[in-house]
Amino acid sequence: MTHSTVSPHRRKLLLGAASMLAAGAAPALPALAQDTPVVIGVGADPVFTAFFVAANEKLFAKHGAPNVTVQSYTDGGEALNALVANQVQMGCAGEPTHIVRLSRAELRPLAVTYQSKTYVKLVARKAIASADKIRKFGIVAGSVSEYVTGLTLKTLNIDATKVEMVRSGPPELPALLARGDIDAYFVWEPWPTLGVQQGGHILMTSGDVGYTSTLWLSATAPWLAANKAVAGNILKALAEASEITRKDPPRAAQSVQAITRIPVPQTLNSLKDMEPIVRDFTETDVKTANAIGDFLLSKQAIKAPVDMSKILQRGFYKG
Structure with a gap:
């Protein structure tokens, strides 16, 4: 189900821009871009804890991305389907979930937002x-x-x-x-x-x-080209949320419960098996992604080989 209603904040922006144009003055485009609503699609489980912490503790606004909403879906696959369909501006999911959708949209993974060998x-x-x-x-x-x-x-x-x-x-x-x-x-x-x-x-x-699972935060290429600063600020907010989650799991679990209703004990149990972290892609990440791509190709889940070194946006997140 999609919603086409315009938010009150967005309506004010549009009306403000219209009145300025009528008066003969053009609005500053970077300012508009900075305030453009951003919806991030994620799954509905504790691996996405940092996103729920950032939303609940208003860290996106703190880091210069004031109009960000986190939308939870059944899983990362549904979140990326929403990204491919342009129903959200960013989406987070695992490596195979991304790779099988690359033929449907120009996805640009920006950074790793979680890793684990035991989850x-x-x-x-x-x-x-x-x-x-x-x-x-x-x-x-x-x-x-x-x-x-x-x-x-x-x-x-x-x-x-x-x-x-x-x-x-x-x-x-x-x-x-x-x-x-x-x-x-x-x-x-x-x-x-x-x-x-x-x-x-x-x-x-x-x-x-021999597998360490990771989650990637991605945007589509056209959106990223116009919103690099906002995307960078969102990653900064998630980095702080990840640090909070690592240092104070009960605090993080309260945010998860506030937004998803997942019981605190369930989140705390899950957090034992994972490391919420925002980091740039490494050479190991590229090799793993290519190996997953080869596996998916062998299963005919994708039609052609993919060079993930050209897809992963190494260096975008400076940390």
């Missing part, structure tokens, strides 16, 4: 004692879930032809596991914890198969 976990039925016993993997296609599952097969030398991949959305995975429809699934919190509550157990984390 993505492999949950299995109690009867499964080791990953090589898994015959049915639940996966969220075209996401970190599918990529890390592929890494698991490769790392442990499991014959992929003997493993069935069962596609699902994240919320359905714990129930599929409980019913025995799948043996295991590799996915992000809170779905591993919910799987354990329904009788499963944790076998490993993404770090065990």
Whole structure:
């Protein structure tokens, strides 16, 4: 569902500009750009804590981006769909989620806003004692879930032809596991914890198969070209919010609850597995992104190879 109504603040800007033009004076474009409403699309779980902290504690305005709204969607994929459709101006999601959408829009990842080796976990039925016993993997296609599952097969030398991949959305995975429809699934919190509550157990984390998950904050190329200063200020606000989250998790969890209604204990539990941080892309990030691109190409999730060194905006965030 999209909303086409003009905000009162925006209406004042438009009316003000019209009256100035009628009087023969043109408004200063940079000032208008600075005040232009910016909606950031994010998922609705604690990996996006820094965004909720920045919104709740008014850090965007503090850092020179006074008209920013954080809009939560079911997950990062839906947030990026909104970005591709120009329903939001910026969006945050994981690497595969970005790469599969590059053919639909000129996305420009600006910085990393989170990293973790343990937030993505492999949950299995109690009867499964080791990953090589898994015959049915639940996966969220075209996401970190599918990529890390592929890494698991490769790392442990499991014959992929003997493993069935069962596609699902994240919320359905714990129930599929409980019913025995799948043996295991590799996915992000809170779905591993919910799987354990329904009788499963944790076998490993993404770090065990050599993967550190990251989230990227992105804009479309046309929007970024006209709003570089605003984008930079937004990252500064998120950097402060990330620092607050690392130093004072209960304070951060209160902001998450205020905006998303996620209970404080759930956020605190999730924060143990992640590092909210705003940083520039590294050479390792580029290599990982290219490896994910190759994997998605092999699965025909994308049509052509992508050189991520040309997509990631290294150096945009100075930190």
